[in-house]
Amino acid sequence: MxxxxxxxxxxxxxxxxxxxxxxxxxxxxxxxxxxxxxxxxxxxxxxxxxxxxxxxxxxxxxxxxxxxxxxxxxxxxxxxxxxxxxxxxxxxxxxxxxxxxxxxxxxxxxxxxxxxxxxxxxxxxxxxxxxxxxxxxxxxxxxxxxxxxxxxxxxxxxxxxxxxxxxxxxxxxxxxxxxxxxxxxxxxxxxxxxxxxxxxxxxPGGARTGKLLPTGSPSDNLALEDTAIPASLVDATNPTVFIAAEHLAGAIGLEHRELTADHLTRPDVEAVVERIRQAGAVRMGLDPSAKAQPKIAILNEPTSDKDLTDGVDVIVHAFSMGVLHKAVPMTVGLCLGVAAGVKGTLAHDILARARGRRGVAPEGMVRIRHPGGSVDVGAKFGDDGSVLNAQVVRTxxxxxxxxxxx
Missing domain, CATH: 3.10.310.10 (Diaminopimelate Epimerase; Chain A, domain 1)
Known part of the structure; x- marks a missing residue:
C-alpha cells in the first residue's frame, strides 16, 4: 500500500x-x-x-x-x-x-x-x-x-x-x-x-455562474446539520457567500455580541465556516471541493462611534483558501459593493440600517471596514438591474x- x-x-x-x-x-x-x-x-x-x-x-x-x-x-x-x-x-x-x-x-x-x-x-x-x-x-x-x-x-x-x-x-x-x-x-x-x-x-455580474444571483434570490437558507443559515449568494467579479455575524454566532453557540475576530481563527469555527461555504457552492452550482471559489465573508453592522464618524457602511471578515484574510480579497470587496446595491441581500439590509442611523442616502460608494482598514467600492446599475461596472482604487x-x- x-x-x-x-x-x-x-x-x-x-x-x-x-x-x-x-x-x-x-x-x-x-x-x-x-x-x-x-x-x-x-x-x-x-x-x-x-x-x-x-x-x-x-x-x-x-x-x-x-x-x-x-x-x-x-x-x-x-x-x-x-x-x-x-x-x-x-x-x-x-x-x-x-x-x-x-x-x-x-x-x-x-x-x-x-x-x-x-x-x-x-x-x-x-x-x-x-x-x-x-x-x-x-x-x-x-x-x-x-x-x-x-x-x-x-x-x-x-x-x-x-x-x-x-x-x-x-x-x-x-x-x-x-x-x-x-x-x-x-x-x-x-x-x-x-x-x-x-x-x-x-x-462583472455572473463571472462564474452566468448570473448575478445564481439561485435567482437575494437571500437563501443554507442547510447546516440541524439548522439553517441565511445567506446571500452573489456572483460579481467572483462568486461569494455572504452570511451575517449574528447567524454564524448562533451556529457555534454564541450570542452575537460575544463573537469576535479571534473566534474566526479557531479550528472548530473555521470548519463551520467551510461547511457553510461548501453548502453555498452547491447552491450556486459550483464545485464545493474547490478551495478558491466561491469565497465566503461574514458581515456585521457598524455600531461604534468611530465607525459612524468614519462613515463605515459594513464590516467584513473574509476567508481565502480556508483562512481568515488579514484584509479583504479585492474581488470579495467588489462583490460586496455590488451586493449592497441589490435589494434583499444581507449587505443591502446592513447598508440601509447603517446609513439610516447616519441620516444619509443609500446611494454612492460603499465604505467597507476590514481587519486591515477600510476601502471604498462602487457599482453602477442599469435600469434593468444589471451591473454595468464595479470600481475600486488600488496602488x-x-x-x-x-x-x-x-
Missing part, C-alpha cells in the same frame, strides 16, 4: 514533478519574470509566450516557482510564495486572442495551493488585476490609451478565468511608462502613499524584474 505520511506525500509529489518536468524541457529555467505588488497581494507575472502551450504543463513550473507543495511547514521557503494565499499567486499575460476584440491584453490568474500545490484557475484576483496594465506596458505587450488632458493611460484587459473585461487606469510618465511613485492615495494594509490605479470591472509597486528558478 502506498504511504500517505507527510514524507511519503513529499516523495510522491517530487516524483510527479520530475515526470512532469520531462514535458517542459523547452521552458527556460530560470524563467523571465516580474515580481509585483498589486493592492494587498504580491505575485509573479509571466509572459504567455515563455510558457508551454498547454496549461496542463504549467503545474510543475508554478509549483517550483512558489515552493509548493509544502504540507508540513506551510511557509513555501523553497520558492517565492509567502505561506498565505495573498502571496501565492501568478498572472500569465499575453496579447489578446483573435476571438477577443477591443481589448489590449489577455491574462490568466492562477492561485497556487500552499499545502497541495494544486493550481486553481476558477476565479480572478482583484488586487493583482490592478497591475496587469503596468506589466503589459513594461513588456511592450500593448500601447496604452492615453488621455493628454489627465496624463492618465488606460489598458483594457480580458480575464480568461471569468471571461470578463477589466480596465486599469494609472498615471504615465513622459515616456509613456507607468508612474507608480506619486504620493496620491493610501491603501489600507500597505504603508505609505502611491499612485492612484483605478480598477474598473466591466459587466501597486514594482518589486523585482529578472528571472525565477522553478
Amino acid at each position: 502506498m504511504s500517505t505520511s507527510r514524507s511519503g506525500y513529499a516523495r510522491i509529489a517530487h516524483g510527479d514533478m520530475m515526470r512532469a518536468r520531462s514535458l517542459t524541457q523547452k521552458v527556460a529555467n530560470p524563467l523571465p519574470a516580474s515580481f509585483l505588488r498589486g493592492g494587498t497581494s504580491k505575485g509573479i507575472f509571466l509572459k504567455r509566450s515563455d510558457l508551454p502551450e498547454s496549461q496542463d504543463d504549467w503545474k510543475p513550473i508554478f509549483q517550483g516557482i512558489m515552493g509548493s507543495p509544502d504540507p508540513h511547514y506551510r511557509r513555501q521557503l523553497n520558492g517565492m510564495g509567502g505561506g498565505v494565499s495573498s502571496l501565492s499567486k501568478i498572472c500569465v499575460v499575453g496579447p489578446p486572442s483573435s476571438a477577443q476584440s477591443g481589448v489590449d491584453v489577455e491574462y490568466t490568474f492562477v492561485q497556487v495551493g500552499i499545502e497541495d500545490g494544486e493550481l486553481d484557475v476558477s476565479g480572478n484576483c482583484g488586487n493583482l488585476s490592478s497591475m496587469i496594465g503596468v506589466f503589459a506596458l513594461d513588456e511592450d505587450l500593448c500601447t496604452p490609451r492615453f488621455n493628454e488632458n489627465s496624463g492618465l493611460g488606460t489598458v483594457r484587459s480580458y480575464n480568461t478565468n471569468t471571461a470578463k473585461v477589466i480596465d486599469t487606469t494609472f498615471p504615465l510618465s513622459s515616456s509613456h511608462t507607468a508612474d507608480l511613485e506619486r504620493p496620491e492615495v493610501e491603501v489600507a494594509g500597505v504603508p505609505g502613499k502611491a499612485s492612484r490605479i483605478v480598477l474598473q470591472f466591466v459587466d 501597486g509597486r514594482r518589486l523585482m524584474k529578472g528571472v525565477v528558478w522553478w
Whole structure:
C-alpha cells in the first residue's frame, strides 16, 4: 500500500514533478519574470509566450516557482510564495486572442495551493488585476490609451478565468511608462502613499455562474446539520457567500455580541465556516471541493462611534483558501459593493440600517471596514438591474524584474 505520511506525500509529489518536468524541457529555467505588488497581494507575472502551450504543463513550473507543495511547514521557503494565499499567486499575460476584440491584453490568474500545490484557475484576483496594465506596458505587450488632458493611460484587459473585461487606469510618465511613485492615495494594509490605479470591472455580474444571483434570490437558507443559515449568494467579479455575524454566532453557540475576530481563527469555527461555504457552492452550482471559489465573508453592522464618524457602511471578515484574510480579497470587496446595491441581500439590509442611523442616502460608494482598514467600492446599475461596472482604487509597486528558478 502506498504511504500517505507527510514524507511519503513529499516523495510522491517530487516524483510527479520530475515526470512532469520531462514535458517542459523547452521552458527556460530560470524563467523571465516580474515580481509585483498589486493592492494587498504580491505575485509573479509571466509572459504567455515563455510558457508551454498547454496549461496542463504549467503545474510543475508554478509549483517550483512558489515552493509548493509544502504540507508540513506551510511557509513555501523553497520558492517565492509567502505561506498565505495573498502571496501565492501568478498572472500569465499575453496579447489578446483573435476571438477577443477591443481589448489590449489577455491574462490568466492562477492561485497556487500552499499545502497541495494544486493550481486553481476558477476565479480572478482583484488586487493583482490592478497591475496587469503596468506589466503589459513594461513588456511592450500593448500601447496604452492615453488621455493628454489627465496624463492618465488606460489598458483594457480580458480575464480568461471569468471571461470578463477589466480596465486599469494609472498615471504615465513622459515616456509613456507607468508612474507608480506619486504620493496620491493610501491603501489600507500597505504603508505609505502611491499612485492612484483605478480598477474598473466591466459587466462583472455572473463571472462564474452566468448570473448575478445564481439561485435567482437575494437571500437563501443554507442547510447546516440541524439548522439553517441565511445567506446571500452573489456572483460579481467572483462568486461569494455572504452570511451575517449574528447567524454564524448562533451556529457555534454564541450570542452575537460575544463573537469576535479571534473566534474566526479557531479550528472548530473555521470548519463551520467551510461547511457553510461548501453548502453555498452547491447552491450556486459550483464545485464545493474547490478551495478558491466561491469565497465566503461574514458581515456585521457598524455600531461604534468611530465607525459612524468614519462613515463605515459594513464590516467584513473574509476567508481565502480556508483562512481568515488579514484584509479583504479585492474581488470579495467588489462583490460586496455590488451586493449592497441589490435589494434583499444581507449587505443591502446592513447598508440601509447603517446609513439610516447616519441620516444619509443609500446611494454612492460603499465604505467597507476590514481587519486591515477600510476601502471604498462602487457599482453602477442599469435600469434593468444589471451591473454595468464595479470600481475600486488600488496602488501597486514594482518589486523585482529578472528571472525565477522553478
